[in-house]
Amino acid sequence: MRAMAESGNYVTLLKDVALTADLLGDAPGGELVEAALRFAAALRRA
Secondary structure, X not given: OHHHHHXXXXXXXXXXXXXXXXXXXXXXXXXXXXXXXXXXXXXXXX
16 A cells, blocks of 8 residues: 555555455545545655
8 A cells, every 4th residue: 555655656545545445444534545545645645
């Protein structure tokens, strides 16, 4: 996940997050999705 974010491939990262969240039963906008978006944003700023 970090490698994708560092390469700037945020679309792939977010698609993977959405798929993972769906598989784990987290709804769009759910806790897992929000945490992953915060993680991606933090990597982007780093």
